[in-house]
Amino acid sequence: MENALNTTSSTFEKEECFVLDSITVKIVRICVYCIVIFFSLSGNLLIIAVTRKIKMTSRKSIHYLIVNMAVADIFLTLYMPRVISLVYAGFEWQVDGTPGELFCRVSTLLNQTCMAASILTVVAISFDRFLAIMFPLRTSLLTIPRTKLLVTLIWLTASIFRFPVVYAVSLNNVDGKQHCYIQLDETFGHGTEKIYYFVNLLCLFAAPFLAILILYSAIIVTLKRRKLPKPDSALRMNPWQQRKEETTRKVLSMVTAVVIAFLCCWLLYFIRLILFSYDVDVSCDVQFVRLFLAHSNSAINPCLYVAFSENYRCGVKKIFSQLCCLQDCCRNSYILTPAKGTGNSKTVIHELEFKDTCRVVYFSTKL
Numbered sequence: 001m002e003n004a005l006n007t008t009s010s011t012f013e014k015e016e017c018f019v020l021d022s023i024t025v026k027i028v029r030i031c032v033y034c035i036v037i038f039f040s041l042s043g044n045l046l047i048i049a050v051t052r053k054i055k056m057t058s059r060k061s062i063h064y065l066i067v068n069m070a071v072a073d074i075f076l077t078l079y080m081p082r083v084i085s086l087v088y089a090g091f092e093w094q095v096d097g098t099p100g101e102l103f104c105r106v107s108t109l110l111n112q113t114c115m116a117a118s119i120l121t122v123v124a125i126s127f128d129r130f131l132a133i134m135f136p137l138r139t140s141l142l143t144i145p146r147t148k149l150l151v152t153l154i155w156l157t158a159s160i161f162r163f164p165v166v167y168a169v170s171l172n173n174v175d176g177k178q179h180c181y182i183q184l185d186e187t188f189g190h191g192t193e194k195i196y197y198f199v200n201l202l203c204l205f206a207a208p209f210l211a212i213l214i215l216y217s218a219i220i221v222t223l224k225r226r227k228l229p230k231p232d233s234a235l236r237m238n239p240w241q242q243r244k245e246e247t248t249r250k251v252l253s254m255v256t257a258v259v260i261a262f263l264c265c266w267l268l269y270f271i272r273l274i275l276f277s278y279d280v281d282v283s284c285d286v287q288f289v290r291l292f293l294a295h296s297n298s299a300i301n302p303c304l305y306v307a308f309s310e311n312y313r314c315g316v317k318k319i320f321s322q323l324c325c326l327q328d329c330c331r332n333s334y335i336l337t338p339a340k341g342t343g344n345s346k347t348v349i350h351e352l353e354f355k356d357t358c359r360v361v362y363f364s365t366k367l
Helices: 023-053 061-079 081-089 097-134 144-168 184-188 192-225 239-277 284-308 310-331
Strands: 169-174 177-182 334-336 347-354 359-366
Touching: 023 061, 023 081, 023 284, 023 310, 061 081, 061 097, 061 144, 061 239, 061 284, 081 284, 097 144, 097 169, 097 177, 097 192, 097 239, 144 169, 144 184, 144 192, 184 192, 192 239, 239 284, 284 310
Parallel strands: none
Antiparallel strands: 169 177, 334 347, 347 359
């Protein structure tokens, strides 16, 4: 895929992009990107930690797919400091020699492969919800082993699809400046660039969007036909079945929000691809907004999991409560001076409160 950060001056919309921005504009853009990086790293690490705490008996295929999305977002976040360099110094590559060549290929690999893996994971999540809604009594359709195999295939497919870009990228000197340049036409022959971008647009946006649209249309129709019975209905579901139905609907709401956020955040990115294929220039501001929206998706996803899922919300609360308890333990330690005649030693009383289990533990040590 075309990458605004990995092109020659011939494909730059404006070589002076970001270089001529005022210091104030640069500081604002760098600050907002630092916020995205912080929330993306901390949020996705929290999601992985919460999922690991879920008992093995209650883990489902959706949990593994969500973790896979979080892993892809974390690796994509590792690429984001390159955007900070772009905002500060423009398109010029800041590292020369062999390290610069290595960073050029690694950054391209992180951005391109993780983005493709994220898209394929969104499709897999939609398919998982489709199976859960259409076949609620069939739990063996997407088992844990099959889900793990699916995750492996997602990363393998993303790597194979991105191989031409990673293979064709290199560090080149353009007008005395180093640029990380994707040379598809030079590497694979004239016309390869347009073909690859068209296939990329078709396979990584049009086809996934169509698949998600079809799956969710079928899900919505099925849910409208299968409404939860009213409390006074004679044909009431048993409590277990009703609870499962309600849980399925809640998970569907969360996944729907994730899919909508993904499409909104990456839409401008793919629109830019269409314009690029027709050599249409866009402003530097649009370039920044395009990258910022796409990368913000990595920070938005954990917030959506916490907002729509009670399990993830409770898991995050427990993690923070445990951290607060450890801090309170240090702050709540105090020294008691023994009464007259009880000796010269002092006893330190430590109070440790476990808010998630409502337990308070006291222990003492001698000074």
